[in-house]
Amino acid sequence: MTKAQNFITLTYLIETAGSPERLAAKIASDQSTGTFVPLPGETEELKNRVAARVVGLRALPPVAKPSFPTHEAGPFNRAEADIAFPFDAIGTDLSALMTIVIGGVYSIKGFTGIRVVDMKLPPEFGTAWPGPQFGVAGSRRLTGVQGRPVIGTIIKPALGLRPHETAALVSDVIDADVDFVKDDEKLMSPSYSPLEERVKAIMPMILEREQKTGKKVMYAWGISATDPDEMMRHHDLVLNAGGNCAVININSIGFGAMAFLRKRSGLVLHAHRNGWDILTRHPGLGMDFRVWQQFWRLLGVDQFQINGIRVKYWEPDESFVASFKAISTPLFSPQDCPLPVAGSGQWGGQAAETYARTGKTVDLMYLCGGGIVSHPGGAGAGVKAVRQAWEAAVQGIPIEAYAREHPELAQSIAKFADGKDA
Amino acid sequence: MTKAQNFITLTYLIETAGSPERLAAKIASDQSTGTFVPLPGETEELKNRVAARVVGLRALPPVAKPSFPTHEAGPFNRAEADIAFPFDAIGTDLSALMTIVIGGVYSIKGFTGIRVVDMKLPPEFGTAWPGPQFGVAGSRRLTGVQGRPVIGTIIKPALGLRPHETAALVSDVIDADVDFVKDDEKLMSPSYSPLEERVKAIMPMILEREQKTGKKVMYAWGISATDPDEMMRHHDLVLNAGGNCAVININSIGFGAMAFLRKRSGLVLHAHRNGWDILTRHPGLGMDFRVWQQFWRLLGVDQFQINGIRVKYWEPDESFVASFKAISTPLFSPQDCPLPVAGSGQWGGQAAETYARTGKTVDLMYLCGGGIVSHPGGAGAGVKAVRQAWEAAVQGIPIEAYAREHPELAQSIAKFADGKDA
Numbered sequence: 017m018t019k020a021q022n023f024i025t026l027t028y029l030i031e032t033a034g035s036p037e038r039l040a041a042k043i044a045s046d047q048s049t050g051t052f053v054p055l056p057g058e059t060e061e062l063k064n065r066v067a068a069r070v071v072g073l074r075a076l077p078p079v080a081k082p083s084f085p086t087h088e089a090g091p092f093n094r095a096e097a098d099i100a101f102p103f104d105a106i107g108t109d110l111s112a113l114m115t116i117v118i119g120g121v122y123s124i125k126g127f128t129g130i131r132v133v134d135m136k137l138p139p140e141f142g143t144a145w146p147g148p149q150f151g152v153a154g155s156r157r158l159t160g161v162q163g164r165p166v167i168g169t170i171i172k173p174a175l176g177l178r179p180h181e182t183a184a185l186v187s188d189v190i191d192a193d194v195d196f197v198k199d200d201e202k203l204m205s206p207s208y209s210p211l212e213e214r215v216k217a218i219m220p221m222i223l224e225r226e227q228k229t230g231k232k233v234m235y236a237w238g239i240s241a242t243d244p245d246e247m248m249r250h251h252d253l254v255l256n257a258g259g260n261c262a263v264i265n266i267n268s269i270g271f272g273a274m275a276f277l278r279k280r281s282g283l284v285l286h287a288h289r290n291g292w293d294i295l296t297r298h299p300g301l302g303m304d305f306r307v308w309q310q311f312w313r314l315l316g317v318d319q320f321q322i323n324g325i326r327v328k329y330w331e332p333d334e335s336f337v338a339s340f341k342a343i344s345t346p347l348f349s350p351q352d353c354p355l356p357v358a359g360s361g362q363w364g365g366q367a368a369e370t371y372a373r374t375g376k377t378v379d380l381m382y383l384c385g386g387g388i389v390s391h392p393g394g395a396g397a398g399v400k401a402v403r404q405a406w407e408a409a410v411q412g413i414p415i416e417a418y419a420r421e422h423p424e425l426a427q428s429i430a431k432f433a434d435g436k437d438a
Numbered sequence: 439m440t441k442a443q444n445f446i447t448l449t450y451l452i453e454t455a456g457s458p459e460r461l462a463a464k465i466a467s468d469q470s471t472g473t474f475v476p477l478p479g480e481t482e483e484l485k486n487r488v489a490a491r492v493v494g495l496r497a498l499p500p501v502a503k504p505s506f507p508t509h510e511a512g513p514f515n516r517a518e519a520d521i522a523f524p525f526d527a528i529g530t531d532l533s534a535l536m537t538i539v540i541g542g543v544y545s546i547k548g549f550t551g552i553r554v555v556d557m558k559l560p561p562e563f564g565t566a567w568p569g570p571q572f573g574v575a576g577s578r579r580l581t582g583v584q585g586r587p588v589i590g591t592i593i594k595p596a597l598g599l600r601p602h603e604t605a606a607l608v609s610d611v612i613d614a615d616v617d618f619v620k621d622d623e624k625l626m627s628p629s630y631s632p633l634e635e636r637v638k639a640i641m642p643m644i645l646e647r648e649q650k651t652g653k654k655v656m657y658a659w660g661i662s663a664t665d666p667d668e669m670m671r672h673h674d675l676v677l678n679a680g681g682n683c684a685v686i687n688i689n690s691i692g693f694g695a696m697a698f699l700r701k702r703s704g705l706v707l708h709a710h711r712n713g714w715d716i717l718t719r720h721p722g723l724g725m726d727f728r729v730w731q732q733f734w735r736l737l738g739v740d741q742f743q744i745n746g747i748r749v750k751y752w753e754p755d756e757s758f759v760a761s762f763k764a765i766s767t768p769l770f771s772p773q774d775c776p777l778p779v780a781g782s783g784q785w786g787g788q789a790a791e792t793y794a795r796t797g798k799t800v801d802l803m804y805l806c807g808g809g810i811v812s813h814p815g816g817a818g819a820g821v822k823a824v825r826q827a828w829e830a831a832v833q834g835i836p837i838e839a840y841a842r843e844h845p846e847l848a849q850s851i852a853k854f855a856d857g858k859d860a
Contacts (some may be wrong), residue, residue: 047624049595065630066598081503084720105597107628111664111690116597119690119713123751130716173471175490175527175538185576202469202538208487242533242737243697244666268533268541270692275665291541294552294717298506301723302716315664322797329545349751 025071025102025136026117031129033088035083036095037073039126043098044068046309047120053312066105081128082235082306083300092128108144109313111271118303129300135307142348145314150284152379155319155355157285158260159195159234164410166234166355166381167402169388171393175202179209183217185389189286190225190233192395194363196381198236198263201288211250219257236261236286236319240269244276255282261319267291267311282302286319286357287312296332305335306342313347317354319381324358325366325373333373356380363432364415364425365406371409378410392427401428445522447493447558448539448729452517453551453722455510459495461548462519466490469542469626470527488527494520498789505722514550530566532704532733533693540725551722557729564770567736572706574801577741577777578859580682581617581656586832588656588777588803589824590618591810591817597624601631605639607811612647612655614817616810618803620685621657623710633672641679658683658708658741662691666698677704683741688734690714700738708741708779709734719752727757728764735769739776741803746780747788747795755795778802785809785854786827786837786847793831800832816847823850 028043030036048068051322078091099117106116118132150158159166169189171182189197205211218235226232239250239262246268254262261284266274268291278285295302309320322339323331340356358370374380384402391398401424408418408425419426450465452458470490500513521539528538540554572580581588591611593604613621627633637659648654658769661672661684668692676684683706688696700707717724730743744761745753762778780792784806796802806824813820823846830840830847841848 062595062598062603081507085722104630105628106610109626109664112624112626112661114690115687115712116627118685120624122713122716122719123753125750125752126625127752172485175470176484181484193598202534202542204531204533204534204537206527208526213482240533240537242531242693243701244694245698245701247694265533265537268536269694270696271664271667271689272666272695272698273693276667276694276698279665279667290537291544294544297544297719298723301506301720312498330547330549331545351825380810 018076022103022138024103024113024117024138025098025100025360026132027134028099028121029094029129029131029133029300030097030098030127031079031094031319032127033082033085033086033090034094034126036075036093036097039124040070040073040095040097040099042124043097043121044070044124046124047116048101049106066102067123068099069100070097073099076386083298084127086128088128094129096133098370098400103138103140108140110145110314114311116273131299132303132307134183134304135310137310137347139313139348142352146278146316147314147352148316148318148354149278149281150318151351152353152355155234155284155381161195163378164403164406165378166195166379167399168198168357168383169194170198170200170359170383170385172200172385172389174200175206177209179213179217182209182214183221186218186235187221189389189395190222192388192399193231194395194399196234196383198286198383199238201238201263201265201290204238204240205250212253215253215257215259223258232260234284235259236263236284238263240265240328242269243275247273247277248280251277251281251283251329260284261286263288265316267289271311271315274312274315281316284318285316286321287317287354288321305339307338309342310347313343313352313354319357320354321357321359323360324362325369327360329360337373340380344375344377344379345390357383359383361387364402364428365433367405367409369413371406373382378406379397382406387428387432390431391424392431393424397427398423400424440804444560445523446525446528446539446560447520447522448554449556449721450519450521450543451551451555452519453501453505453514454549455508455512455514456548457499457503458515458517458519461546462492462495462521464518464546464548465519465543466492466521468546469538471550488524490521490523492519493522494605505720506549508550510550512730516551518555518556523558525562526764530562532567532736536693536733549691552790553721553723554725554728554729557732557829559732559769561770563736564774568700568738569736570738570740571700571703571778572774574777575776577656577706577803580654582653583617585800586825586828587800589821590619590620590779590803590805591616592620592781592805592807592809594622594624594811595626595688596622599631601635601639604631604636605643608640608657609614609643611811611817612644614821615653616655616817616821618656618805620708620805621660623660623685623687623712626660626662627672632844634675637679637681638673641681645680647782653680654682656683656706657681658685658706660685662687664691666695667706669695669699670702673699673703673705682706683708685710687712688739691738693733696734703738706740707738709739709776727761731761731764732769735765735774735776741779742776743779743781744803745782746784749782751782759795762785762802766797766799766801779805781805783809786824786850787855789824789831792838793828800828804828809850809854812853813846814853815846819849824845
């Protein structure tokens with residue numbers, strides 16, 4: 017039994033007009049044995065058994081502006097504090113972990129900023145939780161794609177299409193030889209487009225095309241529902257119709273529903289993290305993705321949407337690169353890595369930079385909406401253009417040079433290179 | 439069919455270096471029909487069916503400091519925008535609601551601040567979801583407390599006590615004639631204190647006392663677990679042993695697990711919102727409690743912890759008062775109001791202000807940890823002192839005056855009135 021296996025270590029970025037050291041000690045105390053008054057029963061033996069301890073404190077330069085507004089005067093002191101929680105005091109339950117090492121920390125008085133920036137879990141978590149059922153290898157096996165990124169697209173508009181209208185759009189993109197298609201995460205099972213009717217309208221086309229061509233498009237269905245029993249009915253509907261993937265709004269359904277689904281799932285679980293941004297967008301507050309993603313990987317996410325290079329959203333490229341690295345780094349084994357999914361405003365023009373900045377790997381899904389379906393030559397040309405852009409990236413050929421002999425790519429550059437249309 | 443019933447209306451506090459009006463329009467577009475490029479199939483008819491619309495925009499004074507750090511120059515413009523989403527585009531699923539009207543909003547570029555400050559749901563939500571099974575009336579019936587607040591206490595230390603050690607503390611507080619006892623929210627079912635062993639050690643004492651006195655202490659067991667199946671086993675353990683209440687870490691388990699539990703529950707569900715603070719602590723970011731609590735009430739929270747007056751945490755009194763008002767205001771019927779639970783640093787000294795600022799109601803639980811168990815006369819005197827403080831509050835008698843003929847209250851004042859010990 018090594019000592020390192022018996023602690024869960026969290027790193028907190030602390031910002032305060034007062035003493036970061038004092039606040040670090042307060043986190044350790046409040047989140048383990050601490051209470052407001054010394055109580056009978058709070059013995060030294062008990063403290064030794066379960067008390068959290070500050071095991072590292074690194075001062076950072078103070079900042080002039082507080083992360084939380086305050087009437088206190090600056091500058092605001094900052095430090096990164098490592099706090100070790102005895103594993104036995106928490107166990108492997110992820111909701112207990114979240115409650116003890118993260119949840120309560122946010123309510124402590126005296127911070128002008130608090131962000132959880134790292135979490136190191138002992139190996140007990142690797143055996144207690146299933147992790148991805150399919151992950152990178154399963155996603156490749158089921159799509160039949162090797163040696164290049166899985167190319168995907170999204171059915172838009174997000175809301176409002178009736179099943180037959182959705183089916184018409186899907187027909188176009190599967191004819192375009194795309195590897196993967198997904199429902200917009202906002203589409204689940206509204207009354208104007210119940211999942212059952214969408215499945216009935218679309219799955220036969222996918223199976224028919226598989227019979228003709230031998231290639232089965234992976235379609236990610238929006239099966240999320242608040243009631244886990246209902247989500248399972250959605251899951252079964254898709255599985256029984258021959259489907260193999262589902263979009264899960266992990267942040268909206270929560271840990272419990274994800275655990276429930278994973279235990280019973282026969283589908284690749286494609287995670288959309290809608291809502292996550294508010295927990296990470298302010299650099300002095302909330303949580304790093306490197307912390308949050310650990311929970312969801314242990315719970316069983318197979319494919320993880322993490323934005324991409326030059327996205328339409330607030331997230332800067334370096335944050336995407338850090339997220340890619342986080343989910344591509346094994347927690348306990350290489351099998352616990354989900355397939356990274358780069359999306360939002362992608363059209364192929366970001367392939368070279370994505371490839372260069374993520375360790376020159378093609379183990380990812382590259383998800384293009386308008387970048388495929390709004391290609392001037394149609395969706396088929398759009399898919400070709402994206403594949404060409406990745407061939408160029410891997411071969412280290414500038415995209416403009418490669419486009420000279422690849423007309424679909426040339427058309428993409430002409431349409432999307434200003435960054436506004438994809 | 440009235441028009442008002444067919445929309446879900448959200449109010450967003452928008453802050454930006456640019457135009458709030460433009461960003462409000464972007465929210466409406468992105469979260470409904472919007473996409474990045476005009477696509478085939480995105481017809482006018484479809485837009486009329488599902489498009490969200492900005493129905494109100496109220497300019498607010500600009501601020502000099504941005505909520506999210508930015509390199510843009512201020513001042514930063516602000517407005518409250520009301521956006522109406524057609525009900526049919528979303529339906530009653532709460533995870534769909536969260537995904538569409540809140541989740542994606544946080545990722546939109548161009549904000550220096552974004553906070554969801556109100557949400558008005560049509561009556562369809564009131565019939566689609568169960569709401570509290572017990573609520574205020576059920577909590578009163580099961581505790582036998584009428585005409586005054588339910589007085590509760592918490593077993594501390596939070597972590598580390600073995601079942602027999604916990605049982606010894608519980609024995610003290612139930613002898614003290616307290617109405618309600620709860621596990622600290624951080625205590626669920628760790629290996630040093632499995633829930634099953636705690637139930638075995640404690641429930642017989644509660645039942646024995648009920649036989650002797652006719653009064654059954656409501657004990658809230660920490661049944662939360664990531665796996666809903668495991669949480670249900672915990673639930674059944676408690677129910678079969680004669681227990682009637684559970685602490686649920688709602689933010690850690692998520693919507694799905696709460697829905698799953700509520701459908702099967704025979705216990706009063708006492709919600710701890712651990713982790714919530716990071717979503718609301720920065721006034722320019724995240725969400726107002728008045729929005730968030732609606733989800734959890736519909737899902738079935740019976741008792742809702744909302745801090746209190748002069749708590750040990752960051753939350754200011756006016757925020758507690760607003761939360762109290764929010765959960766005491768019917769959404770669709772008076773039965774959907776949970777019992778408000780005021781806690782943290784409470785000892786009776788906050789009774790008068792709590793009573794005065796929450797509409798002179800005694801429909802609440804008043805939860806005291808150290809304020810009861812660290813009373814110089816013991817827990818029994820602590821409970822008496824808290825009841826006396828509430829008698830004084832309701833009768834409009836200053837606490838010091840009432841203490842002249844109530845020695846337990848006098849002792850509490852002497853010990854706790856500096857605000858540091860309770």
